[in-house]
Amino acid sequence: MKFRKFGNNEQLSAIGLGCMSMSHAYGVPNDEESIATLHLALDLGINFWDTADVYGSGKNEELISKVLVPNRDKIFIATKFGFTANADNTGMTFNGSPEYMRKAVEQSLKRLQIDTIDLYYAHRIDPNVPVEEMVGAMAELVKEGKVRYLGLSEASATSIRKAHSVHPISAVQSEYSLLTREVEGSVLPTCKELGIAFVPFSPLARGLMTNTLDLSALPDTDFRKKLPRYQQAHQQNNEQLAAAFADLAGKIGCSPAQLAIAWVLAQGDNIIPIPGTKKRKNLQDNTGAVDVELSTDHLQQIEELLAKYPNVGDRYDEGSRKMVDKDNV
Numbered sequence: 651m652k653f654r655k656f657g658n659n660e661q662l663s664a665i666g667l668g669c670m671s672m673s674h675a676y677g678v679p680n681d682e683e684s685i686a687t688l689h690l691a692l693d694l695g696i697n698f699w700d701t702a703d704v705y706g707s708g709k710n711e712e713l714i715s716k717v718l719v720p721n722r723d724k725i726f727i728a729t730k731f732g733f734t735a736n737a738d739n740t741g742m743t744f745n746g747s748p749e750y751m752r753k754a755v756e757q758s759l760k761r762l763q764i765d766t767i768d769l770y771y772a773h774r775i776d777p778n779v780p781v782e783e784m785v786g787a788m789a790e791l792v793k794e795g796k797v798r799y800l801g802l803s804e805a806s807a808t809s810i811r812k813a814h815s816v817h818p819i820s821a822v823q824s825e826y827s828l829l830t831r832e833v834e835g836s837v838l839p840t841c842k843e844l845g846i847a848f849v850p851f852s853p854l855a856r857g858l859m860t861n862t863l864d865l866s867a868l869p870d871t872d873f874r875k876k877l878p879r880y881q882q883a884h885q886q887n888n889e890q891l892a893a894a895f896a897d898l899a900g901k902i903g904c905s906p907a908q909l910a911i912a913w914v915l916a917q918g919d920n921i922i923p924i925p926g927t928k929k930r931k932n933l934q935d936n937t938g939a940v941d942v943e944l945s946t947d948h949l950q951q952i953e954e955l956l957a958k959y960p961n962v963g964d965r966y967d968e969g970s971r972k973m974v975d976k977d978n979v
Contacts, residue, residue, distance in 0.1 A: 651695030652940045654922055656847050657799050657820045662726055664915060664940050666698035667691050667933070668851055668926030673706030673713055675873035676928075681713060684928045688717040692724060694937050700823075700849070700924045702730035702773060703758050704742070711761035719763050728769035728821070728849075729758050730803060732776070744973060746776030748787030755791055769821055771801035775975035781809045782816045789817035801849070806977040807836035814844055826850035826923075828859060828895075828910055828952070829879070829962045836977060842920060850914050852965075853923040854936075856880070858888055859910040861896035865889065877970075879963035891959035898955060904942045907932070911939035913952060 653661040671677075672684035691699070699718070701710045711729060718725055731754035732744045751772075758767065770788065775781055791797040801821035802813055813819050822841050824833050827850065841848045856874055857863040865885045874880040879888065892906070899909040907925070914923045925936045966974070 651937070654847075654919065656726075656922070660726065662698040662847075662922055663696045664922060665696060665911060665937060666700055666849070666922055666924035667696050668924040669699060669701045669710055669714055670705045671926045672928040673710035674704070677869065677872060679706070679709075680928060683930070684713060685716060687928055687930050687933050688714065690930050690933055692717070692721060694933070696933075696937065697724060698726050698728070698922060698924070700728045700851070700926075702733075702771075703754055703761075704730075704733040704773065708757065708761050711758055715761060715763045722764060726768045727762065727764070728771060728801065729762065729767055730771040730773040730801075731755060731758065732773040741969065744774045744776050746772055746774070746779040746781075746784045748783065751784070751787055755796060759796065766795055767797050769799045769801050770797040771803050771821070771823060772805075773803050774973050775802070775805050775809050781805075781812045785813040785816045785819070792817070804974045805837075806975045807840040808977050809975050810837070810840050810844070810846070814846070819844070819846055821847045821849050823849040823851055823924075825852045825965055826914060826917075826921075827853045827855045828913055828956060829855045830965045838918065842918060846920070848918065848921045850921065850923040851926070853914045853925050854907055854910050858892055859895060860905075860907045861892040863892070876967055877963075877965065878967060879965055881963065884961055884963035887959050887961040888963070891956070891962070894955055894959070895952075898951060902942070902944075902948060904938065905935050907935050908939040908942050909944075909952075911936060912942035912944055913949070915939065916944050916949065 652664040654664050656662045673679050701714055731751055732746055733742045734745050736743055788800050799820035803823040826833050854860055865880050868875055896906040899906040911923055927933050
């Protein structure tokens with residue numbers, strides 16, 4: 651494994667592990683395989699693990715604790731707060747209030763069975779709570795020793811700057827992949843300028859860029875069923891793109907997953923992607939991305955390939971997109 655600097659001279663694995671799919675959103679959980687995958691992550695040197703209180707309604711944090719607790723000194727654990735179920739249980743809302751955050755952090759600490767969370771994210775930006783107020787309350791957790799570093803998720807450049815003026819923001823997490831590149835406009839440059847780590851989730855476009863995803867076979871329980879990118883209107887375009895990308899990966903000498911992650915890694919030395927998986931075979935494959943060296947010619951070939959298949963579709967439906975913080979400039 652290779653490592654990248656984070657915060658106060660922390661050394662985090664250049665590829666982290668997104669743990670959401672072990673308990674949430676994708677298919678049926680398999681705790682036995684997930685636990686084995688967590689142990690393999692340790693063996694591979696992947697020390698940066700990502701979860702959230704909303705994943706499986708807390709079950710993901712509880713699952714991770716089984717491996718985290720006996721290996722506490724080997725793991726840099728990140729979790730998040732803020733998503734709550736609507737009163738009628740038909741969807742999710744975001745609560746970034748200091749009062750709710752106080753309750754959430756205690757519950758996460760209890761489920762994880764640890765005294766201190768390494769990196770604590772606000773899972774979104776609450777339009778009803780000034781970001782300075784939210785981060786000011788989160789900063790109190792640092793003073794109390796319950797949290798070491800603070801992060802934001804799906805935040806705009808303006809919100810990042812406001813938050814950073816109150817307390818150092820060490821990480822910003824957003825979706826970023828070959829097919830999702832909105833952050834290149836202002837978020838990535840802002841993070842680079844302020845010395846903030848950028849943590850891409852879904853660097854494989856939720857499995858699409860592995861060339862193993864059968865869009866027509868997704869079960870109704872799969873989160874992707876409601877996302878535009880994975881619908882029939884974009885199926886032909888995206889399956890052809892994935893197949894062509896896999897051919898290019900073969901010529902370069904790696905798997906398509908490795909090429910997709912290597913591309914993300916190549917976009918900046920402050921970038922630490924967290925591809926998610928609950929399977930050992932996928933984790934092993936993803937890890938090989940750190941050894942893929944991309945030339946200028948390789949990067950150009952990737953851009954030319956993407957240009958041939960533009961009908962990739964939006965990453966979120968309307969409801970989910972409304973919860974992404976954006977600059978109105």
